[in-house]
Amino acid sequence: MGEPNDETIQTTKTSLEVVHTLQEIGPARLSEIADRLDMAESTTHRHLQTLRDLRYVSRDGDRYQLGLRFTRLGRAARTRDPAYEMTQSHVQELAEETGERAQFVVEDHGLGIYVHVETGSRAVRAGFGVGRQIHLHSSSAGKAILANYPRERVDEIIDRWGLPALTDHTITDREELYDELEAVRERGVAFNRKEHVDGINGTAVPVRRDGDVLGALAVAGPSHRLTGDQFEQEVPDMMLAAANELELNVTYATPESADDHIVE
Amino acid sequence: MGEPNDETIQTTKTSLEVVHTLQEIGPARLSEIADRLDMAESTTHRHLQTLRDLRYVSRDGDRYQLGLRFTRLGRAARTRDPAYEMTQSHVQELAEETGERAQFVVEDHGLGIYVHVETGSRAVRAGFGVGRQIHLHSSSAGKAILANYPRERVDEIIDRWGLPALTDHTITDREELYDELEAVRERGVAFNRKEHVDGINGTAVPVRRDGDVLGALAVAGPSHRLTGDQFEQEVPDMMLAAANELELNVTYATPESADDHIVE
């Protein structure tokens, strides 16, 4: 199945399709999964057995569900770079200082992923938790990151993910985005004015290590609170200070890896 | 490869072997991974391409590493049951009240997995983070869970994972463990006296929903602090109160699932 030169394994993809199905619909029965993926039940069964054998799927009565082993892998991914962990305290501080939601976002495969999320006292509870994947063009963090990438890489990402309009304010034009990124580069700070979610503004600054961008610190909150001078000066200043300190930590860090391998 | 009636898929296992390798040794080059798994480079390459295509692996220069997409799956697993999320605040409270490390542990495939971990003010920093997998026989949480399982299930778990001695105090005898579990059942509280890690004690209580065990709340700390009456009365009482409240929440919960599906 597939083009002549498909250097990729179908079976693995299928297995992960099964995992994705479980992720999307939660605990499900075999036939439900088979239906959804349009696969023979015998095949689905085999995939589920395999995943179960590996502890990536478990059963709850007659339902299959995600295995908790993924938690371990998720943490491993989130700590794959020791620098990520150093950002946590800064995110926490930003959340406290601003009272809003603060995040640390990293780019992977052209998407932004929330590696740390902390909510300040006034922050709205929302489902934007750790692991969430977002488009880069519509978020402050994403723009802070893209602004530090060479044009060609930005193009690759746009080609892959497009510029979908998430709200009426989302930038959907390539040229317009280039201009915006240019502005971010000059300012050193990226803004998001209801471009990602209606009624939510955001500010972000890049975090650099050696030459290149490690990720971005971001603060987000209701547009009626994050506005005016506070939005354009005070919060950005806090964030620049945080990013600065962070960059020092990260660049001259003692990479003391406190790994733990017990039962795998 | 494999027994005559092996109802499981080799290719998928191999792909996940690659993932595990990355998890263990961090960013690595192709040849390193191929060597370690004793696979042809072409094969390894194909697996890595596939995983990369799925965003479960990414490259950092000439190294391969875990993709951040696992973070999302990890979170999905950790929140697969809405009840897990309700435990978080209780874990937090226990950590604050006791000053020690508090956890919520769930059994999956015969192992205990830390679903929530919070550290109190006095708690020792250690690498026992979320996602950590532990043997059930040597931890307070594990014993609290096993005590509520039928004998045959306990046997299955022992058969699969054995009773390895993690310290000099670990229970390694099957009969002795049965007795201990009996005591836990009567008391309603499980103790761990340096059985898992030298110098660390723990207390745990089961959390039930309807008939069966959802998981266990546990508190752990240095054995010189967690001792005497405080260890055997005060902390257990706090935990029983917490578990009780929790069980009410969990049993009569409003399962308002605030899921988010954006870019997958």
Next chain:
DNA sequence: TTATGGATTCCGTTCTGCGGAACAACTGTT
């Protein structure tokens, strides 16, 4: 009991994932 819906096992065929070898892209060396 039979019927029904689902999960599991069996089996023959096909196709796909496999390793080896050839090729390409770098790096540093003489």
Next chain:
DNA sequence: AACAGTTGTTCCGCAGAACGGAATCCATAA
């Protein structure tokens, strides 16, 4: 500059493995 040397990528023929369909098993219900 030509060169080994090293690592990553692509090609290719074949063995073996994953596939779907059918048969079987296992509940629960009628």
